[in-house]
Amino acid sequence: xxxxxxDLQTLLGWADKVRKLGVWANADxxxxxxxxxxxxxxxxxxxxxxxxxxxxxxxxxxxxMILARNPExxxxxxxxxxxxxxxxxxxxxxxxxxPTTGEGYPVVxxxxxxxxxxxxxxxxxxxxxxxxxxxxxxxxAELQEKKTMLEAVGSMREMNPMLGLRGCxxxxxxxxxxxxxxxxxxxxxxxxxxxxxxxxxxxxxxxVGHVNELREVRRQLEGVAAEIARESGGAIAYKFGTMIEVPxxxxxxxxxxxxxxxxxxxxxxxxxxxxxxxxDDAEGxxxxxxxxxxxxxxxxxxxxxxxxxxxxxxxxxxVGQLVAMAVAKGRHTNKDIELGICGEHGGDPESIxxxxxxxxxxxxxxxxxxxxxxxxxxxxxxxxxERDK
Ligand code: PEP
Ligand code: MG
Numbered sequence: 490x491x492x493x494x495x496d497l498q499t500l501l502g503w504a505d506k507v508r509k510l511g512v513w514a515n516a517d518x519x520x521x522x523x524x525x526x527x528x529x530x531x532x533x534x535x536x537x538x539x540x541x542x543x544x545x546x547x548x549x550x551x552x553x554m555i556l557a558r559n560p561e562x563x564x565x566x567x568x569x570x571x572x573x574x575x576x577x578x579x580x581x582x583x584x585x586x587x588p589t590t591g592e593g594y595p596v597v598x599x600x601x602x603x604x605x606x607x608x609x610x611x612x613x614x615x616x617x618x619x620x621x622x623x624x625x626x627x628x629x630a631e632l633q634e635k636k637t638m639l640e641a642v643g644s645m646r647e648m649n650p651m652l653g654l655r656g657c658x659x660x661x662x663x664x665x666x667x668x669x670x671x672x673x674x675x676x677x678x679x680x681x682x683x684x685x686x687x688x689x690x691x692x693x694x695x696x697v698g699h700v701n702e703l704r705e706v707r708r709q710l711e712g713v714a715a716e717i718a719r720e721s722g723g724a725i726a727y728k729f730g731t732m733i734e735v736p737x738x739x740x741x742x743x744x745x746x747x748x749x750x751x752x753x754x755x756x757x758x759x760x761x762x763x764x765x766x767x768x769d770d771a772e773g774x775x776x777x778x779x780x781x782x783x784x785x786x787x788x789x790x791x792x793x794x795x796x797x798x799x800x801x802x803x804x805x806x807x808v809g810q811l812v813a814m815a816v817a818k819g820r821h822t823n824k825d826i827e828l829g830i831c832g833e834h835g836g837d838p839e840s841i842x843x844x845x846x847x848x849x850x851x852x853x854x855x856x857x858x859x860x861x862x863x864x865x866x867x868x869x870x871x872x873x874x875e876r877d878k
Pocket of ligand 2: 755758
């Protein structure tokens, strides 16, 4: 009710005065960004662009891009995708600009992080379809089309797509994809800047494991930015950064930091890759038993292995040590680096306490978790000042 809502707002206001951590939100669409701002988010810490490629009217174009037989075909598909992406980014930037002052909150846009198979029809379904058409006869053109698709999809099958052509690797093999997305981001920013809006676009690269990957992507992006600056008569300010979501990136953070304006810890993947558990399967299969113990009297303690589900509460001993190491190494070689987290842990109070202790600048979580994150960040700051007394 209204009185309680007012009390909650007062409490959140107090929390905002004491917390040191910024609280941002993960949002892929303008409506999520608006919701995030309403809950008090001070930026978008992760906009996952691959979801945009899934939209119904675009999916056939995306498939053409993936299955293109030559660079010309791929470029033609990308040219069709560019206006969609430009309007996606205009939408999300606009949602993060104050209507009164024109000041924009930071918005971190992550370049596409596939596994590609998510955009393609399944090999098994295509095979069934081809067999059906062959048996029926009389559908030559359709059969030929499905066969070509089957062959192309077959050639892209991976034994373990989550460890396959994912993250920055896609844009390194096909730079024109990164170039299209960067162009869309900077053109959207340039259009809004002409309307007097002050934007803070940040471009983030997923699943980097080696500094050379990041150097190469940075080179691609700087080329696009220079081109757009020439076309629009002025440079668009943007920041360039990376996710830290595989152990190698954390361990070599001192090499990666000089190439990055910011790090964002992708603790979903960092947990997956540190434990070697599949984030898609572990929770549904063995993890529950590892955390809670078997639901059999007398057997519980024999099976319980972990104090908490590491996909929900950041595992301080393992994943947390990697985060702490990357923070220290990152700040050592780039004192201005901005550090945040955008894995699910960014909305979990216990993990937020850890983020405060380790010295991150902000946490980013789902819009609905923003109020709790604001309170948890304040609590972490208060505990710290108690300890410092
Ligand atoms: C992560 O891995 O923590 C992350 C935020 O990226 P995604 O969940 O999209 O893989
Ligand atoms: Mg990830």
